[in-house]
Amino acid sequence: MKVITLDYPISAPITTKKVILTLGFFDGVHIGHQKLIKDAKLIAEQKNLPLMVMTFDKHPKEIYNNDHKFVYLETEREKEHKMEKLGVDYLVIIKFTKEFSQLSPQDFVDQVVMKLKADTVVVGFDYTYGPKDIANVENFPKFAKDRFKIVVEPKQAIDKIKVGSTYIRKAIQHGNVELAAELLGQPYETSGVIVHGFRRGHKIGFPTANLEISDSKVLPAEGVYATRAKINGKWHDAMTSVGYNETFKTNHGLTIETNIFDFNEEAYGKPLTLAWYKFIRKNKKFSGIEDLSHQLDQDKCDIKQYFYKLKN
Template sequence: MQIYTTVDEISADAFANGGAVAIGKFDGVHRGHRALLARTGEAAAERGLDPLVFTFANNPLSFLKPELCPAPIMSRAQRLDALAAAGVTACVMVPFDAALAALSAEDFVTEMLVQRLHVKYLCVGADFRFGRGGAGDVALLEEMSTKLGFVVEVIDEVEDEEVGRVSSSRVREAIIAGDVARAARMMGRPMSVRGEVVHGDARGRDLGFPTANLGGEVEGLLPIDGVFAGWAIVDGVRHPAAISVGVNLTFEPEGSPRVEAFLIDFTGDLYGKRIEVQFVERLRGMVAYSGVEALVVQIEEDVRATREILAMH
């Protein structure tokens, strides 16, 4: 995938055939986003245009009203990887800064979409807003498109028969609440975090359940504390895993929260590797146990439940 991190990187002939442009935040790259991406790809093929995504490296609220900005579901790198996996071949991911915030809605269309991206087809969600103060909307796009020679198509929200409306805000709420199964239903894949495996206190190994501890900056939004069934992706290979998020209440109730994954039936050295941890279902909350024996019994039950759940996935 070709990635542009500033508009100045876009050469005059970058989209010489004309751009079929999908615009959005794409946080979570959920099923609604993928419907928009799929339609953009179809339109590009039908019209002989260059398909591309325009998005921001940061949520505009992080610049405009940081106190109101929600936690991102994905890191920038995770979003780019998910867009590439969805078939995107070119992505313009620029920082939302003072210059963009000051751009009027009309200037955004003429300077960014028409002059920079050579837009001939534009695909947006029904609630898309743009330009200074969010003054621009779909009605303005449609009005300007007739004058400037491009087509606007609006993609309705995706409705799931089980969980209802699919949106980034609802995915975020589900993850934070620990309902990772509902989040996965809306995303069309398990939600995940990733990071580097670091040395821990080796307590899991002493108990017979060595865990991969994610340290440093962990990419992705963490769910509420608890134990989860899921997967660990190591060097492109998926392994079943029982995952713990939070503080070890039995041994270190005042310790720092962390992500630990016990890779079931895995042998090998993971230290220093970057792995991805995918969450499938929450098993239980965090509990302080009376001693090692009670804790080991519970871990054995967690592993058994994880095997059973993953067998259905």
Template sequence: MIVVLGSFDGFHKGHQALVEVARDASDRMDMPWGVMTFVPHPQIVLGNGCFVPLFTDSERDFIASFLNIPDFIKIPFSDVKDLNPKDFIEELGSRYKVRGIVVGKNFKFGKNRSGDVEFLKSYLTKKGWFFAAIPPFKIDGSVVSSSLVRQLVKKGYMQQTEAMLGYPYFIIAPVTEGDHRGRKLGFPTANLLASELKLLPPKGVYATAVLAHDRWWCGALNIGYNPTFERGDEIRIEVHLDQFEGDLYGEMIAVLLLAHIREEKKFESAEGLVVQMKDDVDRVREICRPWFYRREGLLFSLKGCWKSYEYRLKVTNYNRISR
């Protein structure tokens, strides 16, 4: 088996270049291939406690399906974090039948990150394994990296984030019941229960594409504290689906973040908020409709992956409950 090896906090265009190298090598050598990563993310274990992943493990499964990765292998990081580079490679060969590795040129591995590309090239050549180390992927002179994507998300630069990922930054989460205030104001919202292990962009209103009830909707997403009505310190994530009628309670939905519209603000009255929400929805339509047209192929592919992803989620939840 040929594996693309890395932490893969999301799958940006640099990661996708590695995937294509493994896919091509698999075809030439008539050998299965896949992507191998670690859970939890090594920085969660080794960092200072401040690291929050771009995508949850479940969201990474969805991306892997979208990228047509046939085998997405997640190794418990605790099983390998103390192995030296040689023992780590031998573990991959014996336990996972690995016979080829693709990495980025800056890849480090093994205890204390003591293994590098030069070691891999030398050691794997002696073993007769396939090996490829791919140079950094650049867009407009900037190296595409998870760190750069994280910076863009933290600033709310969603268009630039999409350019680096090749698809919009997204949130997959279940819909929970809220206080129904949006419905009373004429703008019902779906309240999302997002994971704590999920990096969120800054507070504010975003234009989004929402996959729910087997179709795409224009959506106005708010991330914040609802300052017009609340004084709490708990972040709330709510999305209004334009022209949607019905309930989504208990369902999983996917929300693609397309653009930041405005900052969150406190209004003097509910009436003032309603006027602003009407403007927000108009702006969302202006952004979403041409984007839907430009990215029709992407939306079709994501929707196709969603059905199998939903099924796997249901099976996983059933098995968890049945234990």
């Protein structure tokens, strides 16, 4: 897969022949996105044309709503990895600037879609390319002017729940990582580097890896979770706490602390990926270290039972 980052205006076509073009932001590349891209890939194979996905370097809400604290389901690199697995030939990332946001629907089609040499454009039922009352799927043919074909994917839903990135973000923020995994098609993942903590877990028999937190990705609600941790290229069952150290007198902000089962190596500075499987319990303040240790023993037992049932 070739990844191409473009500034607007697009100076020249980037392919020598026409493409099957899929449009969207695709945060999370959830099961709805996957269905759309797989259907576009079938069209590409039938027409013997490359499949191109066009997205943006930032969510349009960052510009339209001046929302610089917008949180994402995945990083750009994570998105690229998923697109490649789906058989995308070209991933085009346009820098979403103030100037680009002010394009009229007609200019978007003329100066972007046509410059990308679309033979067929595949979009979701709710795709917009400007003000949604004008730049919607219903009006797309008017701006296309028969210069390319348009295929519209219907709404994807599970148990009447619309599969959408906004809904998945809310599910994660409320701790419903199981629903998020169902809609994403895999457990939600958080990656970072292991940093130094206060080594309190070591003192009570539960050493933890403290994950560096990224402000740009959605974090699960505070609580204890069944997770799997990937370190040194290998996955381990684990339990992870998101929250504040309320049992101890000092409080140094929100932390993600993971006790990795069957792992005793030094890990500071190493990359770690967490896959979030199940919310176990809310955080609470304990009367002391003994009560905390007893609860952690129970949490570990519950999580081991959960993974045993999951695997058998």
